Amino acid sequence: GENVEQHPSTLSVQEGDSAVIKCTYSDSASNYFPWYKQELGKRPQLIIDIRSNVGEKKDQRIAVTLNKTAKHFSLHITETQPEDSAVYFCAASRTGGYNKLIFGAGTRLAVHP
Amino acid sequence: DGGITQSPKYLFRKEGQNVTLSCEQNLNHDAMYWYRQDPGQGLRLIYYSQIVNDFQKGDIAEGYSVSREKKESFPLTVTSAQKNPTAFYLCASSIRQGLKSSYNEQFFGPGTRLTVL
Numbered sequence: 001g002e003n004v005e006q007h008p009s010t011l012s013v014q015e016g017d018s019a020v021i022k023c024t025y026s027d028s029a030s031n032y033f034p035w036y037k038q039e040l041g042k043r044p045q046l047i048i049d050i051r052s053n054v055g056e057k058k059d060q061r062i063a064v065t066l067n068k069t070a071k072h073f074s075l076h077i078t079e080t081q082p083e084d085s086a087v088y089f090c091a092a093s094r095t096g097g098y099n100k101l102i103f104g105a106g107t108r109l110a111v112h113p
Numbered sequence: 114d115g116g117i118t119q120s121p122k123y124l125f126r127k128e129g130q131n132v133t134l135s136c137e138q139n140l141n142h143d144a145m146y147w148y149r150q151d152p153g154q155g156l157r158l159i160y161y162s163q164i165v166n167d168f169q170k171g172d173i174a175e176g177y178s179v180s181r182e183k184k185e186s187f188p189l190t191v192t193s194a195q196k197n198p199t200a201f202y203l204c205a206s207s208i209r210q211g212l213k214s215s216y217n218e219q220f221f222g223p224g225t226r227l228t229v230l
Contacts, residue, residue: 009153034218043203043221044156089155100171101219103155 002027004092006104014112019077021107023090026071030092033066033073034101039086047088048075051095080111116140119204119222126191126198126229134189134225136204143208145187146219149173150201159202162187191227199229 003026013019023033031052036044050057050064050073057064061080066073073092077084087108091101117138126132136145144163148156158171162181176195181187187206191198205219 004155006155043223045221046218049218100158100161101156103157105153105155 002030002092002102004090004102004104006090006107008107009105010108010110012110012112013080015080015082017080019075019080019084019109019111021075021088021090021109023073023075023092023104024071025073025092025102027092027094027102028071029094030071030102032093032095033064034091035062035064035075036089036091037086038089038106044089077109080109082111082113085109085111117204117206117220117222119202119225121225122223124225124227126227128229129193131190131192132227134191134202134204134227136187136189136222137185138187138206138220138222139185140206140220141184142206142220143184144206145181146205146207147171147177147179147187147189148203148205150203150224156203159189197229198227201226 005024007022034049035047037047038044048059048062048064050066061078063076087106089106090104093101120135146161147159150156157173159177160168160171160179162168165184168179168181178190202225204222207219
């Protein structure tokens, strides 16, 4: 079935370093790839997304890259800050018809001052 | 953040008891979803609904039931048939595809933490 694998499951960095989280998806028809951030005990919130007609997208310190051929997409956070500490989830879906998001298992990011 | 609410925030269930989790949205979204979140795992889809009076099973529907009598509301019942219901339950909503852009952003509620006693 459809599957999204996410790595690493935990990531620890020093404040100011960069963090990279990688996802691989199985459904070649997927064309929408959002990233959600979930702070402890809170709801997931969309932080950035990318569609398959774009290879890279940036929003301040975060960026997402997509390689459709390899079915990989990645989240890059630069100049990390303690408030970036959270669990990050990638997801993949098709557009058109029903919007079913397939989520990765999540990456717990810890940014140490 | 506003626009989609869940209640209660915490819920305790005894063995053999059915409980209902509430989800309401005032975003005028057609589609609504229920997810279950367990520690160390991603969000798993329980049920989803694209329009009123219609809903479909997700990946882990066994032991759960839903209704969609109103656009704003999508309650989830955790039945006694669900053997391991302790989890964090998240409701979400989105604009039905095709009506606007191809964006599929799902907006999440604050969640309900269910514990079996």
